[in-house]
Amino acid sequence: MGLELWRTVLMTPFKLITVFLHEASHAIACKLTCGQVEGIQVHANEGGVTQTRGGVYWLILPAGYLGSSFWGMALILASTNLITARIAAGCLAVALLVVLFVAKNWTLRGLCIGVMNSLFSVYDIYDDLISRRVHSSDAEKFAELCPCPCNGVGWGIIWGMIxxxxxxxxxxxxxVILS
Incomplete structure (x- = not known):
């Protein structure tokens, strides 16, 4: 059922949450490396941009894709406990759209959002960085900064594996937690 819904408007809120978490991860990395966040934009076409000044760019660039994967992992793990599952699901209530009516409990809802976020993150890395190679992508910019021989596709593969x-x-x- 999920694959048929993947490119429908019903999945858009989930994808936009992942885009927001991607951009927020850039901003968090920027702030943690003493940079300034000048703005975050999330676009309806499932794109986004974070404007930063300063900070450690080679940590800020991969933080988007890896950060959204991390948030997906955190949501999955939060969903293994009833109380934290309620908190995670409550924070993302607007995005529950379809899951809200299908899932039988808050644990399942939080787990669905976490898994969807993680899967979309892996898919987004493949789509943006490997299959169609966006030249202004985070991976292409990272390849310009990094002295190793990887290009944007190489970094996309590495980030995808992570x-x-x-x-x-x-x-x-x-x-393990549930057992």
Whole structure:
């Protein structure tokens, strides 16, 4: 059912949450490295931009994709406890659109959002950085800064693997916590 819905308008709120978490992760990395965040934009076409000044750019650039994977992992793990699942689901209540009517409890709702966020993050890395290679992507900018021989696609593959490890790790930890 999820694959048929992936490119429908019903998934748009979930994707926009992931875009927001992506951009917020850039902003958090910027602030943690003593930079200034000048603005964050999330666009209806599932794109976004974070304007920063200063900070450590080679930490700020990968923070978007890896950060949204981290947030997906955190939501999955938060969903393994009834109280934290209620908090996570409550914070994202606007995005529950379809899941709100299908899921039987708050744990399932939080888990669905966390898994969707993690899956969309992995898919977004593949779509933006590997399959269609956006030249203004975070990975292309990172490749310009990094002295190693990887290009944007190479960094996309590396970030995709890290994101996938976050997803698998969170599912494993979630199962351990639940058992």
């Amino acid at each position: 994101s996938f490890v976050f997803l698998c790790g969170s599912i494993y930890l979630g199962l």
